[in-house]
Amino acid sequence: MAFLGQQGGDDSDDGMDEFMEKFKTEKYKNAFNESNWEEEFDKVPMFMKSAPEDIDPATYPELACIQSIIHDTHSTPEEKAQNLKDEGNQFFKEKKYKKAIVSYTAGLKLKCSDADLNTILYTNRAAAHFHLGNMRSALNDSVSAKKLKPDHLKALLRGAQCCLELRNYGDVLQWCDEGLRAHPTDKKLQDLRTTANKKKREAERDARKAKLKEKQQRGEKDALLAAIKERGVKLVRTTKPPKQGSDSEDEDAEEQVTAGMADMGLDGLVSQEATGQRVFLDDNGALNWPVLFLYPEHCQTDFISAFCETSTFIDHLAVMFGEELPPWDTDRKYRPQNLQLFFEEFGSDQLHQVNMSAPLYSVLQHSRYTVKDGTPCFIVLVSGSAYSKQFLSGKKIYGLK
Structure with a gap:
């Protein structure tokens, strides 16, 4: 047996020597060249800078093979969800947020039994929605992730960030307080809470100013209408504002209004x-x-x-x-x-x-x-x-x- 193995090995060596000798006289037909090597490398999944929009098996056979593994019908729901999460993460890195959402959503639809994996799918999808400006959807996903894992830091951070973008400063404080109970030293939560508290005070101050201004304008309006009424000046508005729910915006009406009537308003004086x-x-x-x-x-x-x-x-x-x-x-x-x-x-x-x-x-x-x-x-x-x-x-x- 040893003899046969040695002979087989000798044949293999001789064959390899012959194969290598060919490269000295014949050029490999399928070799990359200076003009196409970057293009060819970009077809190999390991070297791709970004995934193609459409995966054609004839053009990208290796990538099509990997995709079939991800969506393999014989895999368990947990394996499929994990693969879809990884696929979504790759899209996310390439800033293809809409495609990332599709992958994360497909993973969640599998309803696998891994609560941690589902939590990550929700938080990752929330991140993708956040980058697209879909704050309500991102907030809903953060809530879903928090239900599965109440102390999940990324879910708590994303929920607070969404509420901040939506200017719901009271909700930001609530999210941050929940997060700081579980992660008392987290700097991002602390900073978010400080920012929300400041903006909440500013919003309350602006609301007070607006209310005061409205009161002042209402007083000026009443004084103006009283002065017009006192002088006996008659007013007329030739176009009647459309009623709510009316399809017509230019209903002609010659509506004479006595100065000082409650339904006149300043719109008739502009x-x-x-x-x-x-x-x-x-x-x-x-x-x-x-x-x-x-x-x-x-x-x-x-x-x-x-x-x-x-x-x-x-x-x-x-x-x-x-x-x-x-x-x-x-x-x-x-x-x-x-x-x-x-x-x-x-x-x-x-x-x-x-x-x-x-x-x-x-x-x-x-x-x-x-x-x-x-x-x-x-x-x-x-x-x-x-x-x-x-x-x-x-x-x-x-x-x-």
């Missing part, structure tokens, strides 16, 4: 101009209104954001049409002394001429005047001009106020 200006009470108790001047002859407008009720119209017109006239007034005829001012009665085409030396409040208190959408509006014409005559033709004109 200017429809792009500036969104609103009437306000100044320190002297005077109302300041956003006022719109219309120049129909030239399709132009002027907007005054704060027209004090005690100021006269001529005060503003003298500034607007003083030394510098607007570029659209090519005939240079819009001089204060040449102008006429009118307001249109709400719900009709009747015009009322305004005394330009009168203060704003005297016009707003006129029995026929209504402030539309929070913005008093006036028409400016050049007295005696051809356009003015044509514009006023056929309209009922009331005298100066």
Whole structure:
């Protein structure tokens, strides 16, 4: 037997020598070369930098083999779950968090009897959800992990971190306190608790400020509506806000509202101009209104954001049409002394001429005047001009106020 073994060994040696001699004269056909060695190495699981999106058995036979082992139907649930956990961990390292979640979920669906393994699957899936910004899902997985193992440090940390991101600072403190009872010296839990406690105090302070501001604004609103009601100014809102559950957002409604009514609110006093200006009470108790001047002859407008009720119209017109006239007034005829001012009665085409030396409040208190959408509006014409005559033709004109 010894002789035969020795002879077999000699044959093997001779064969190897012959095989090795071939490399001196013949190049190995399947060898890597300088142009493709990196690509070929990347097909070998041991050397892969990342797993491919689709594992084609023809292209990646070794990887397909490993995957079949992971999902081997003859393995126990614990073995399959362990393999799926490892697969998920690899995806996680490659920052493919969605794929990691799929692997961890598949492992959990097996419902294996290893509580520690299931706890890790939950905490790992929580970590993947956390990196994707799915804080609620991450928190739910942390809760599930904690139920299986109440003192599991990673579950406690992740739960606290999720609550911090969700700004549930009281819950952060609760998670940290539970964690510190089991791990009293853990630095991360201590830091999380300190951060949450600080943010909780800040949030409470901001809530107090917001409540105080709301109270102040409510007081200012009540004072404003009371001042408008006291002056007898009538308000109208031409668009009604859509009711909750209504499909229509632009229901037309001409809703006249008496100043000071509870359902009016400041939304009816906001200017429809792009500036969104609103009437306000100044320190002297005077109302300041956003006022719109219309120049129909030239399709132009002027907007005054704060027209004090005690100021006269001529005060503003003298500034607007003083030394510098607007570029659209090519005939240079819009001089204060040449102008006429009118307001249109709400719900009709009747015009009322305004005394330009009168203060704003005297016009707003006129029995026929209504402030539309929070913005008093006036028409400016050049007295005696051809356009003015044509514009006023056929309209009922009331005298100066």
